[in-house]
Amino acid sequence: MTLAARRGDLRGAGSADAVARGRPPPVRTPYARRVSDWPKARLHVVTGKGGTGKSTVAAALALALAGHGKNVLLCEVEGRQGIARMFDVDPLPFEERRLTSGLPDAGGRAGAVHALHIDPESALLEYLALYYKLGRAGRALDRFGIIEFATTIAPGVRDVLLTGKIYEAVDRNSRNKGATTYDAVVLDAPPTGRIVQFLNVSEQVAGLAKVGPIRSQADTMMGLFRSARTVVHLVTVLEEMPVQETGDGIAELMAADLPVGGVVTNLLRPQDLPAPALAAARSGTLDAEAVRADLEGAGLGTEDALVEDLLGLARDHADRRELEETQRTRVAGLGRPSYELPRLTGGVDLGALHDLARALREQGMA
Template identity: 60%
Template sequence: MTRLHVVTGKGGTGKTTVAAALALALAAEGKRTLLVEVEGRQGIAQLFETEALPYEERKIAVAPGGSGEVYALAIDAERALLDYLQMFYKLGSAGRALKKIGAIDFATTIAPGLRDVLLTGKACEAVRRKGRDGRPVYDSVVMDAPPTGRVTRFLNVNDEVAGLARIGPIHNQAQAVMRVLKSQDTAVHLVTLLEEMPVQETVDGVAELREAGLPVGGIVINMVRPRILDAEAVRAAEGHRRTDVAKALSQAGLGGARRGGHAERLVGPLLEQAREHAERLGLEREQRAELAGLGLPAYELEFLGDGGDLAGLYRLAADLRKQGVAEEGS
């Protein structure tokens, strides 16, 4: 019963887009999802074409079908610390005074682990929160987390604050966060591309998460390009005479009809592109095999040639639902 979905990935793999699409997919059929941002980049607001997110939970989208809702929250460490001070120490206006003199920046600078406790703690609180009817306020929480190279340390906050506070409210808060992060309520999903470096970082990231005892969910292979020709088709095309290929191009309306026209000049470049495409497919097969060796569920999302607008985001959400992500996360 996964309720906290942590989405990470190497920079440039589109993890924020995948996190947003996952939130939409999980919110279908009348469910409510909270999409959380922790890096302060306002990437979620840009994707949903809305104004910058404040430090409050705000409805930003309706799920496919019109019955579910997606809320979003940009967590700010400073505001989260003020909430923390109010919750445990009832400081109120005194906490705001600490902000004015810079004490909060000082605290999160000398104790970086505390910052991560505050950021992850806010997301975990949303997972645990219940309404007056005793049911969870959110059916799912999706966190757009830091990149793969930093995510294990970011999530493993208990180890980070162990030297800072072995007893007291900070220690207790870290323990409460880890109870959620290491439970069956949580799954860490890794976003990758079918390229050597992102795949290797994904493999390393899975190993680190498993070593830390953090639950790994699935692999999302993003920006998958369509398969047009394989190596066998390229060899077949090269086996024909160039004049025959040029004639076929002319009949298809490409280039001039006369011999030596534009069609013949297209043959060489087209065959070269076909060879490159076939080589890329071969490399992608190798990367898929590497990912399959992890023994995790894998989902594929198409490459959005239009740059990934809001309509494309809904299309990706529909693809994730078709592949069973929503059922596994319910």
């Protein structure tokens, strides 16, 4: 069963019937919007197994949230410059920069999406400048390589620095004068297998600092990360390993008392064949002569080898769809709000990101 059938409040009974018959649901009005499932969230953390498209989902979510004139900050912490590639801009420095307008709401009002590439060395220099007034002295330490040395021998400190900058972006204070105040922050986070370790910074520094400013900062950040103002969304695809890792990630987040958000099923394949045709393809009973007639009507070849190849492709497609439906049922059983996004055949550009943002907003994620 698809998301449309599971969540009848989105499309109505007619659409659920259409899905059951194997046809795509009707096109909905642009910019339609459900009430957000996460009205209290200020920090949206997006994680997922590698290859599921979590960076794309994070960018689309930022665009979806930037309506009603709101400012949204999209952050990345893995050093890949994925935001710059998706939005076709120069590599981002450690500096908040306006990227583009967000997704307009029904009244045509759009906010702005800003971006920030966070690296631990720059985060530490800013921390020293803000809290210890070590401007030039901090840069001198960087030249001697002390900062890189410190973040290498103490990985927990590295995560505290990265998450500390995210915390500062959510809870702006007087120390960072003139900085933009954001209505929401979206984090393109590390993969599912490392997300609890990354966010659970208080545990990370337990063996490094029992007291002092680093320990105090870690404890303060955990107050945000474990509150209703933070939500951790997980991205998956309809394959066994990513769905299993998503379920494991949800269990680990809950065990660490970190707030679990929704599950985004990404890269969905088009569902062009109706259910009877899929059943016939799986059983090998598709009408070969009907296929031959369709080829002839399209002005294509009708030789036996081509017809057999097409029947084989249809059988493979039907088998794949059956496996995907099994995984979709597993996702539905995870007990979290779920959202679905299609595979982008033309690649990821700003127009495609806006389409994905619209889909997330219509389904209630933003």
